[in-house]
Amino acid sequence: MPKRPKKTALKAEPNAYGGPSATVPGTPVRVGIVGAGGIANQHYRGYTTAGAEVVAFADPYLPTRERREKEWSIPGYASVDELLEHTGLEAISVCSPNAFHADATVKAARAGKHILCEKPLSMSLEQCQTMIQAAQKAGVVLQTGHHLRSNLLVEKARSLIQSGALGKITFIRLRQAHDWGGRKTVAPSFGLLANSGGGTMLDNGCHMFDLARFLGGEVANVFARTATLGFDIEVEDVAVASLEFASGALGSVENAWTATGWEEGFWVYGTEGALECTNRLGKRVLRHAYRSSPGTTWDKLDETLYNFVDEGGHSREIVNFIRSIREGTPVVCTGQDGMESVRLVLTAYESAKKGKPLSVKQ
Ligand SMILES: NC(=O)c1ccc[n+]([C@@H]2O[C@H](COP(=O)([O-])OP(=O)(O)OC[C@H]3O[C@@H](n4cnc5c(N)ncnc54)[C@H](O)[C@@H]3O)[C@@H](O)[C@H]2O)c1
Numbered sequence: 001m002p003k004r005p006k007k008t009a010l011k012a013e014p015n016a017y018g019g020p021s022a023t024v025p026g027t028p029v030r031v032g033i034v035g036a037g038g039i040a041n042q043h044y045r046g047y048t049t050a051g052a053e054v055v056a057f058a059d060p061y062l063p064t065r066e067r068r069e070k071e072w073s074i075p076g077y078a079s080v081d082e083l084l085e086h087t088g089l090e091a092i093s094v095c096s097p098n099a100f101h102a103d104a105t106v107k108a109a110r111a112g113k114h115i116l117c118e119k120p121l122s123m124s125l126e127q128c129q130t131m132i133q134a135a136q137k138a139g140v141v142l143q144t145g146h147h148l149r150s151n152l153l154v155e156k157a158r159s160l161i162q163s164g165a166l167g168k169i170t171f172i173r174l175r176q177a178h179d180w181g182g183r184k185t186v187a188p189s190f191g192l193l194a195n196s197g198g199g200t201m202l203d204n205g206c207h208m209f210d211l212a213r214f215l216g217g218e219v220a221n222v223f224a225r226t227a228t229l230g231f232d233i234e235v236e237d238v239a240v241a242s243l244e245f246a247s248g249a250l251g252s253v254e255n256a257w258t259a260t261g262w263e264e265g266f267w268v269y270g271t272e273g274a275l276e277c278t279n280r281l282g283k284r285v286l287r288h289a290y291r292s293s294p295g296t297t298w299d300k301l302d303e304t305l306y307n308f309v310d311e312g313g314h315s316r317e318i319v320n321f322i323r324s325i326r327e328g329t330p331v332v333c334t335g336q337d338g339m340e341s342v343r344l345v346l347t348a349y350e351s352a353k354k355g356k357p358l359s360v361k362q
Contacts, residue, residue, distance in 0.1 A: 005293045008304040013152075022315070023051030024322045032083045032113075033057040034104045035096030036068040036076065039118060039145075043093040044072060046318025052091075058083035080104045084111045091141075091325060094118055097189040098197050102127040105142070109134035114141040116321045120206040120345065121338030123197030128339035135335055141324045143317075143331050144338025146210040150320050151313035153286045156306050157268060157275050158215055160288060166270025172216045172243075172251035173267040174208040175278075177259035179230075186257065191233035199235030200255040201226055202345050208253040209241075209344035210337060215268060218246040223357035224348035230258035241348045242357075253348075284311065 029052040033040050036059040047054050058077040059065050065076035077083045083092070084107060091114035094104045102122045108115050115135060121144050122128045135142035148154050160166060177200070180186060189195045190203060201224065212219055221244045226236035237258050243251035265278030273290035286306040293302050320332040344360060351358040 005296050005300045006302045009307075013306070013308050022049045022319050024319065024326050025051075026326045028053040029090050029114075029322050029325055030055045030088050032086060032089050032092045034080050034083060034092055034094045034108075035059055035100070035118075036064050037095065040068075040093070040095040042314040043095055043116070043318060046315045047093075047322075049315045050319045050322040052318075052322050055089065056083055056086040080107055084108060084113070089113055091115065091321075097195050098123055098202075099195050102131055105131045106134045109138045109140055109142070112138055112140060114321075114325050116143045116145060116318070117335075117338070118145040119210075119338065120197070120202055120342050121335060122342065123202075125339060125343060125346065128335070128342055132335040132339065141321065141331055142335040143321045143324065144210075144333045144335060144341075145317065146207055146214075146333045146337065146341065147313040147317040148207055148211055149214055149333045150316035151311045152308040152316070153277055153284060153306065153311055154211065154214070154266070154313075156286055157266070157277065160275060161215060161268060161270075165273060165288070165290070166268060166275065167272030169216060169245075169247065169249045169268060169270045171249060171267075171269040172212060172245075173254075173265075174211055174252070175254040175263055175265050176204040176208050177254065177256035177263045178204075179259050179261065180257060186231050186233050186237075191231065191235060193234040196235060198345065198349065199226070199228070199233070199239070200237055200257045201239035201241070201253075201348060202235075204255040204257075205239060205241070205253055205348070206341045206345050208255065209348075210333065210341040211266060212243060212245075212251055212253060212344070213337070213340060215266070216243075216245045216247065216249055216251060219243050219251075219344055219360055220246045221357050221359045222344060222348045222351050224352040226349070226352045239348075239352070241351070244357075283307070 031054050036057045056075050069076045092108045094117040224241035226239040230237045238256040241253045268275040276287045288304045289301045323329045324331050347360050
């Protein structure tokens with residue numbers, strides 16, 4: 001009798017840095033947040049998890065400042081310059097629109113502060129380089145906010161790939177897309193080219209291009225297409241890029257602001273197995289499919305499902321940042337990594353403009 005395919009559904013594994021155990025020992029790092037909008041709140045919560053202390057923030061918009069001062073019970077300043085004068089600051093999170101990342105990062109590095117800068121690191125390679133050099137010169141940590149590297153499902157996927165469980169990697173598909181929660185317009189910080197530097201391929205794509213490198217190694221060339229179909233904006237709201245990795249594997253990055261709801265997923269195919277992970281089928285699990293049972297049919301596979309209590313991307317990214325400051329652990333996503341993802345996005349834009357594949361020039 002042929003053996004039945006094996007199905008292993010693992011019980012939810014606890015978070016490596018979940019709950020109080022996430023606290024990084026030592027004197028709490030005193031942090032300031034630059035830009036107090038949507039993502040800043042994730043940073044605020046992450047610092048609380050890590051046992052750090054958010055002591056002040058900066059935001060030029062008075063109503064946001066007043067709201068956050070009440071919510072967070074800390075002083076808000078109108079500019080990064082004033083924030084950097086706040087006594088005892090050791091680190092800052094840059095959560096302002098893309099156009100202001102470089103200015104805040106360079107000023108903070110010159111003031112000797114460690115920096116966690118939101119993605120994309122900046123809007124040009126020259127600016128990224130200046131930011132990296134400023135941090136190196138000051139001897140401070142510069143981490144880029146590609147939080148998916150700190151997601152437990154991604155970490156598990158990477159360790160399975162590196163263990164050889166998938167054989168030779170042949171194709172990696174990455175997708176991040178949404179519809180702005182059903183809104184009919186896009187906020188000016190994202191829809192105006194001067195503020196954002198690009199549309200969904202920069203905003204969502206930079207995460208996916210970073211994941212491409214994290215899971216598949218360096219990308220050798222890119223062929224992209226972009227379009228603006230859903231919104232009246234200056235930047236693209238749908239994009240696809242096909243990739244060729246230095247290893248010879250192929251891949252694709254899909255991004256959209258014209259999806260229905262929130263979509264985030266990655267699929268990695270190898271000669272010995274596949275990894276599938278998407279948020280579209282309920283709580284996200286990582287499915288590892290393979291064939292070890294003889295006599296199975298085309299659609300019956302052996303599989304192991306990986307499942308965590310909490311994926312922990314944003315909070316673990318902050319814990320990792322604090323650990324790099326306090327314990328000197330390697331920076332989970334460096335300034336250089338941030339710059340490489342910007343390089344891939346810019347190459348993809350150039351490719352879309354020229355209508356041909358382009359090699360990624362280092
Ligand atoms: N890692 C992620 O998954 C993720 C998710 C969302 C946004 N982001 C990134 O975070 C950044 C902010 O995005 P958001 O969604 O929070 O936008 P947002 O518009 O909600 O917030 C931006 C805030 O920055 C303030 N601001 C504007 N100019 C400033 C300046 N010069 N200095 C300081 N503050 C300034 C605005 O008043 C606003 O409160 C962007 O770079 C975005 O790409 C990352």
